[in-house]
Amino acid sequence: MKIDVKVKKHEKIYTGKFINFYADDIIINNKVNTRREYIYYPLAVGIIPVTEDNRIIMVEQYRYTNDYYSLEIPAGKIDEGEALETAAHRELQEETGYDFGRLEKVYEYYPAISYSKERLIIYAAYDLIKKELPPDEDEFIEVKFFTLDEILELIKENKIMDGKTVLSILAYVTFIQKKGL
């Protein structure tokens, strides 16, 4: 299936501190006039940090938008012109106080495909060593260690509500650890 899309108007609605917002008027198949409203968000990286004794380093933080204390894998935006691996080193050190020796790709996807240009690339990170960077001044993060089984139990009980964490852990278990499938 292929469709034809023409853009009648491309409008930047808002230039934000973190995200920009757009609204485009489009015509589909020379017939249907409609509108698409969406966020520009930079490429982002999510990291599953795996310790030598097979624990996962997680971060708990308050998510204002959803008024929710959220347990998540470390993640962050890639800065303009920054290499993906550099961003991964920086984010992991800022959020957990650890650096990694090696990355293994787990998955790449669009978290909100219909209204956000965000693309998120997930890695598992190994050979961790303590190495801190000061956290972002508006991030208040608590670092917590879990076994994979403990995280899977939390997911099973739907106690982890952050999509990237659920997707990443299930993809890691299924395709990297190859449990069962």
Place this chain on the structure above:
Amino acid sequence: MKIDVKVKKHEKIYTGKFINFYADDIIINNKVNTRREYIYYPLAVGIIPVTEDNRIIMVEQYRYTNDYYSLEIPAGKIDEGEALETAAHRELQEETGYDFGRLEKVYEYYPAISYSKERLIIYAAYDLIKKELPPDEDEFIEVKFFTLDEILELIKENKIMDGKTVLSILAYVTFIQKKGL
């Protein structure tokens, strides 16, 4: 960990056809002034339609925001005042031409927790019967049937980029079908 958040300014930036956009100035722990920019998006439902011969009904559609032809589970917003199950019946009929007899909850999560209020509830749907509703006029959808193994192979090759589909299928396999874990 608990933090204190005060809202200094709550501003509606944009009222859209599908989504609204907000920017709030907040003070964290009486010290850090920062800004949160986010989307209001209604509660949404995603459906894994399982046929009697154990195939999954998927929909392929063009996603303008990411210029990407995307293979996905059926999903949609819940209208103002609409019951969740009513929305599930409506969306499945509009997108696939099938209705269901029974739902089973798979997961509930925030797809973009930091900048969208969207909460997505995923169900598996059983006892399918043919029953069509006309599709939304600006949605061009192709219906496709897959076995679960075929979808898992596509995910393994990272050929499915839609987050809700990857999360939903992996959660369904792990917690409903209980493959391996």
